[in-house]
Amino acid sequence: MSTALPRAARVATWTFFTLNGFAIGLWVVHIPDVERATGISHSTLGLLLLVLGGAAFVGMQVVGPLVDRLGQRRLLPAAGVLLGLAMFGPGLADSWWALGLALVVLGFANGMLDVAMNSHAVVVERAYPRPIMASFHAMWSIGGAAAAAVGAVALGAGVPTAVSLSCAGVLCAVVSLITARFLIDGAQSPAAARAESGPRSTPTRLVWLLGGLAFALMLAEGVANDWAALHFKDVLGTSDSTAAFAYGAFAVAMTAGRFATDRVAALLGPVAIVRYGAALAAVGLLLVSFTAWVPLALVGWALFGLGLAGGVPQLFTAAGNLDTRASGALMARVVGLGYVGLLAGPALIGGLAHWMPLNTAFLVPVVLCVLAAVFGSVIAPREPAVADRSAG
Incomplete structure (x- = not known):
């Protein structure tokens, strides 16, 4: 090519x-x-x-x-x-x-x-x-x-x-x-041509693990999308204009992080991006949950966005490379589960906020980020995927 x-x-x-x-x-x-x-x-x-x-x-x-x-x-x-x-x-x-x-x-x-x-x-x-x-x-x-x-x-x-x-x-x-x-x-793709002569297998368990990680990380992202500004307004008591900076800090950090992720992934590998990124996101949201100081909360939301920036793209890449002949179907499962998490996150936090303070409800996505960090090694490329990339 x-x-x-x-x-x-x-x-x-x-x-x-x-x-x-x-x-x-x-x-x-x-x-x-x-x-x-x-x-x-x-x-x-x-x-x-x-x-x-x-x-x-x-x-x-x-x-x-x-x-x-x-x-x-x-x-x-x-x-x-x-x-x-x-x-x-x-x-x-x-x-x-x-x-x-x-x-x-x-x-x-x-x-x-x-x-x-x-x-x-x-x-x-x-x-x-x-x-x-x-x-x-x-x-x-x-x-x-x-x-x-x-x-x-x-x-x-x-x-x-x-x-x-x-x-x-x-x-x-x-x-x-x-x-x-x-x-x-x-x-x-040369990878697809080589796959045609190999045995066909659908790694169902691994697909569900990747989908579970996508669900966890995108649920956390959905929480920031809908609740960051409300956290500043309702928990920290800021004005509407100041509250807008909470989501702004998250979104800017996530966008910048995504532009930087590819270079970091080339050096450290996809597992490190998911594992340490999810851990950083957990630290950032913990900071948001327990601080009453607005500047420190802004730092927390920024760390949360930076930590979440690279994980989902690595999961989608891993899903698409599991079987090059069924890449679309496998990716649809992982993307679909992630999308469910994105929709479920704001609703889950909204329901919990009826029973506990909003910043306490944020501990749920913190736990999910920790779980993503623990199980991040499942996206380690299998042997065919390693060969595919070196061929480029």
Whole structure:
């Protein structure tokens, strides 16, 4: 395989991750406007967001085997176009049932794109002599940050939600089609060619272990997404503007950490990234839980984000390399379990907060991070995966 093709595919993969982060970020920014336009209550919105999450999980499980059968080069742009079309729905919805249908399509498309682009990222990474997976996830964060900025400007200028989301949808569809020519399939990988002559096996137990680790780490990430600012406001008694810095510290540290993770993983290996990263995240959240000093709590949230930055990309890489002939299906299980954790984390902490202080409830994700540190060695590459990487 020439060096030009993997580089073009790498840039294309960056593009899809950025597009996905931008599209979902723009939807999140416009949720309050969509809620007002449809006249639904907060509780109804909460249920519909669960529907979106469930549809995303289904989309992940559907696209996994299809990726293995049809290839990343066909499925990834198709998922990008479907997400683009799905972006039209929420802005045009005028009732709870219309919004519900729109979110089913949006969630399904987002789940498909999530697995397809991560599967393609694993294929591209196999062609490189070093880890590159975390940089793709960093681009997702960049896309989300760009959506927040664009959304703020659009809302401030009074641009209708339907126009903003529809423009984002057109952008997703057009860029997905343009970028499709630079994609590659897993079958083009030397690793896949060698695997065809070997015995076929599905390491079920290891898949579930990887999925459990993804569940734990993404649950912790979900806690920060929804509860960091509320922790500052309700527990530390800060203003709304100061509370925003809590999530900001987490998000900035996580994004920076993802850009740095690949180089660290090349030096220390994926096990160290998961093990020591999860341990650092546990230390950071413990600091958040027990300090009453705002600057120290900011440091805690930053350490939490830095610690969580690299673990999930390593888990996805490990899942995609377990069996190159069933990479999509195996990755769909791990990504799906991680996504369940991302959805469950905020709800779990919210339920516990009815019975105990919020900072005490944070001890649950602390324990999960400790467990991830203990069991991080399960992602150690098997012999075929080591050979695959050295071949790049």
